[in-house]
Amino acid sequence: MSASSDASAHGATPQPLTAGRSGPLRGRFKPPGDKSISHRAFIFGLLSVGVTDIEGLLEGDDVMRTGEACRALGATLTRHGPGRWTVQGMGVGSLLEPKTTLDFGNAGTGSRLMMGVVGGHAVTATFDGDASLRKRPMRRILDPLEAMGARVVDQAPGGRCPIVLEGTSEPLPIDYETPVASAQIKSAVLLAGLNSFGRTTVLEREASRDHTEKMLAHFGATVHVAPWGEHGRKIVLEGRPELKPRPVSVPADPSSAAFPMVAALIVPGSEIVLESVMMNPLRTGLLTTLLEMGADITVDGRRTEGGEDVADLRIRASRLHGVDVPASRAPSMIDEYPILAVAAAFAAGETRMRGLQELRVKESDRLAAVAAGLAANGIRHSVVGDDLIVTGGPVPGGGSVETHLDHRIAMSFLCLGLAAERPVTIDDEAMIVTSFPTFKGSMAGLGAAFAQEGGA
Numbered sequence: 001m002s003a004s005s006d007a008s009a010h011g012a013t014p015q016p017l018t019a020g021r022s023g024p025l026r027g028r029f030k031p032p033g034d035k036s037i038s039h040r041a042f043i044f045g046l047l048s049v050g051v052t053d054i055e056g057l058l059e060g061d062d063v064m065r066t067g068e069a070c071r072a073l074g075a076t077l078t079r080h081g082p083g084r085w086t087v088q089g090m091g092v093g094s095l096l097e098p099k100t101t102l103d104f105g106n107a108g109t110g111s112r113l114m115m116g117v118v119g120g121h122a123v124t125a126t127f128d129g130d131a132s133l134r135k136r137p138m139r140r141i142l143d144p145l146e147a148m149g150a151r152v153v154d155q156a157p158g159g160r161c162p163i164v165l166e167g168t169s170e171p172l173p174i175d176y177e178t179p180v181a182s183a184q185i186k187s188a189v190l191l192a193g194l195n196s197f198g199r200t201t202v203l204e205r206e207a208s209r210d211h212t213e214k215m216l217a218h219f220g221a222t223v224h225v226a227p228w229g230e231h232g233r234k235i236v237l238e239g240r241p242e243l244k245p246r247p248v249s250v251p252a253d254p255s256s257a258a259f260p261m262v263a264a265l266i267v268p269g270s271e272i273v274l275e276s277v278m279m280n281p282l283r284t285g286l287l288t289t290l291l292e293m294g295a296d297i298t299v300d301g302r303r304t305e306g307g308e309d310v311a312d313l314r315i316r317a318s319r320l321h322g323v324d325v326p327a328s329r330a331p332s333m334i335d336e337y338p339i340l341a342v343a344a345a346f347a348a349g350e351t352r353m354r355g356l357q358e359l360r361v362k363e364s365d366r367l368a369a370v371a372a373g374l375a376a377n378g379i380r381h382s383v384v385g386d387d388l389i390v391t392g393g394p395v396p397g398g399g400s401v402e403t404h405l406d407h408r409i410a411m412s413f414l415c416l417g418l419a420a421e422r423p424v425t426i427d428d429e430a431m432i433v434t435s436f437p438t439f440k441g442s443m444a445g446l447g448a449a450f451a452q453e454g455g456a
């Protein structure tokens with residue numbers, strides 16, 4: 001049960017990749033489907049009776065692992081074309097016991113949301129994943145699930161995967177205040193609460209992404225969301241709804257859009273358009289921050305697609321300046337700090353990113369991984385408590401970056417290399433498939449080519 005070393009933890013030879021100085025980026029494309037909504041599309045398909053149609057699904061490894069888990073719990077998943085899937089569901093209360101371990105690979109969201117599903121059903125399942133997932137804290141999910149009546153049969157030290165979870169056929173309705181702003185904790189509790197005879201309440205001090213609440217309502221559950229405290233929310237779910245299949249159209253992922261967006265800002269002469277990017281206000285913290293930094297980004301054609309606001313973003317290379325990013329903004333851009341640090345490296349003056357403690361428990365310790373990557377490339381920075389401070393200026397580059405099985409570290413430092421003085425190499429590109437499998441092709445379409453080792 002011990003974690004293997006990072007470099008070979010996905011069972012394959014590491015694949016280094018190098019990014020050198022690029023000419024101007026030009027062109028337009030629609031980033032891939034949102035990862036959060038794609039996981040949930042499969043899960044809500046499983047929990048509905050009948051056939052759910054999905055379009056625009058992100059076919060990244062993380063989401064495919066969730067799909068496999070849905071199959072193991074009884075759903076029939078069929079692919080009809082790129083991003084087009086149907087799920088023949090089982091319904092709340094009617095899941096099958098999985099015969100094999102649910103292997104979630106690199107996926108925190110998939111594993112944690114599915115723990116909620118299993119915890120609220122009369123099934124026992126084993127949860128596991130790669131060396132990165134095995135390091136991530138799961139007590140934050142298991143604690144509320146135990147309060148609802150689920151039982152942890154086995155767990156690795158510190159409440160980590162592999163975990164054997166025995167769910168309950170009648171989860172107790174609870175009122176639960178999440179200890180950190182986390183859509184994964186909130187979602188696990190709500191998904192477990194679906195099979196409860198009572199009302200499940202989740203309280204969060206800072207609002208986190210609200211895709212689960214929106215999709216619960218879309219699939220026919222009764223869910224009330226109200227403001228709570230200064231920035232928080234109270235979510236109340238009535239248990240035992242019969243979820244009805246509803247079509248899901250997955251909008252483009254703002255967390256994936258972030259990479260070409262920052263690349264276009266820092267590579268001189270660039271001008272690109274990113275089409276139909278989701279503008280859910282609980283996901284747009286990076287856009288807000290980049291605009292404050294002086295980014296030339298125009299938001300055109302605001303419209304609604306699949307229940308979410310979307311827009312086309314026109315991004316032109318810009319002279320950025322440093323800003324102070326408040327901790328209260330973190331939930332709306334939690335996955336975007338590595339690429340914001342890259343933007344900050346090219347901005348005049350200091351950028352202070354406050355309150356990044358949750359970055360320490362992502363696919364890697366992102367605070368440490370970003371700091372190491374900045375150091376390797378000659379960028380002035382410091383970590384003070386949970387704040388990251390980056391001082392922009394000429395970016396020497398020339399560094400080798402350890403990605404620690406973290407897709408966002410990999411893509412961020414490749415983008416850095418496109419505008420640095422010397423090429424930047426990452427130790428392994430393999431994890432990029434978890435969230436943005438078409439990253440290299442999309443970037444190449446804009447004119448940014450990366451080179452395998454020896455081919456630079």
Ligand SMILES: O=C(O)C1=C[C@@H](OP(=O)(O)O)[C@@H](O)[C@H](O)C1
Binds near residue numbers: 035036182185187208
């Ligand atoms: O619910 C989700 O889909 C996600 C929630 C966030 O995690 P936390 O809830 O742990 O902050 C985020 O980092 C992750 O990429 C996706």
Ligand SMILES: C=C(OP(=O)(O)O)C(=O)O
Binds near residue numbers: 062106110362
């Ligand atoms: C944190 C992330 O994902 P997850 O928690 O699902 O592994 C991410 O995609 O940046």
